[in-house]
Every structure is written in structure tokens, then in C-alpha cells.
Amino acid sequence: MKKGIILYQSKYGSTRKYAQWLSDKTGFPKVETKKASPDDLSSCDMIVLGGGLYASGIAGVSFLKKNWQRLKGKKIAVFCVGASPADEKVLQQVAAHNLKDSLSGLPCFYCRGAWDEDAMTPKDRVLCKLLQKAVAKKDPASYEPWETALMEAMGQRCDWTDPSYLEPLLRYLAD
Numbered sequence: 748m749k750k751g752i753i754l755y756q757s758k759y760g761s762t763r764k765y766a767q768w769l770s771d772k773t774g775f776p777k778v779e780t781k782k783a784s785p786d787d788l789s790s791c792d793m794i795v796l797g798g799g800l801y802a803s804g805i806a807g808v809s810f811l812k813k814n815w816q817r818l819k820g821k822k823i824a825v826f827c828v829g830a831s832p833a834d835e836k837v838l839q840q841v842a843a844h845n846l847k848d849s850l851s852g853l854p855c856f857y858c859r860g861a862w863d864e865d866a867m868t869p870k871d872r873v874l875c876k877l878l879q880k881a882v883a884k885k886d887p888a889s890y891e892p893w894e895t896a897l898m899e900a901m902g903q904r905c906d907w908t909d910p911s912y913l914e915p916l917l918r919y920l921a922d
């Protein structure tokens with residue numbers, strides 16, 4: 748049987764939830780990137796990194812970059828978690844932005860997370876409000892899917908997490 752590990756970086760809890768669901772399905776242990784050691788990777792055949800998506804950046808990708816030499820020859824996958832609906836074009840842009848150089852070509856999967864302004868840091872709350880004000884100036888008919896989701900979620904508590912988002916990743920790991 749293949750041995751694997753799920754590394755994750757979660758700010759508000761959705762990525763941690765997906766990492767747990769993935770751990771339950773695969774039997775791989777889950778470890779926060781800030782507690783992970785490069786030695787954790789040496790005996791693994793498969794490595795999955797999950798990170799929240801913040802301003803197009805996938806949290807935790809830097810761990811893979813720093814430890815790339817230890818990852819060669821292993822099956823690696825990345826999943827990111829964000830509040831927007833899934834959009835293949837946007838996911839490709841996110842992957843291109845985050846998975847460059849040695850990480851280029853790694854498969855990247857998307858899971859929809861949650862939205863809770865009360866749980867956000869003051870800085871994140873202000874940034875989201877500024878973004879909402881900018882989007883509100885546009886014609887709603889021209890909104891991108893993420894803009895529609897932002898405008899609908901503002902002022903509400905939403906949880907879109909669902910283990911079914913992990914199915915494409917699980918199929919990849921099973922191949």
C-alpha cells in the first residue's frame with residue numbers, strides 16, 4: 748500500500764476540514780505545514796498539499812518549494828480552498844501563478860470553502876469590504892462568478908464545504 752501525507756495550511760478552518768476528510772478517505776495523516784518537517788516527506792510515496800486561497804496565492808506552497816529536492820519522484824497534488832464557486836479557467840490561472848518553476852505541472856484541485864466575516868481578521872474584513880465596494884460599482888450583469896459570490900456572501904455566514912469536491916483529487920491519487 749502506498750504511504751502518503753496530507754500537508755495543509757488553514758487560516759479559517761475550511762482547508763483543515765478538507766484535510767480531515769481526505770485523511771479519513773486515504774488513511775494518510777494530516778499535518779499542518781508549520782508543524783511539518785522535511786523528514787516527514789522522506790518515507791512517503793504521495794504528498795498532498797492543501798491551502799487556503801488568498802488574493803490568488805495558495806497558502807503553504809512555499810513548503811513544497813523549500814523542500815522540492817525531497818519531493819522528486821513522489822506523486823504530488825495540490826488543492827486550494829476558496830469562497831468562490833469552482834471555475835476551471837480561474838483554477839488554471841491560480842495554478843499558473845502558484846505552481847511555477849519546479850512545481851510547474853503539478854495537478855491542482857479546487858474545493859469551495861466558507862465565508863464568515865465575524866471570524867475574519869480585521870485586515871481581511873477591511874480588504875473584503877474594499878473589494879466589495881469596487882465590485883459594487885460594476886454592472887451586475889458583467890460580474891465574474893467570484894464577484895457574484897462575493898456580493899451574495901457579504902454580511903452573511905456561508906459554508907459551502909462538501910467532501911464531494913475531493914472526488915477528482917481522490918481519483919488522481921488512486922491512479
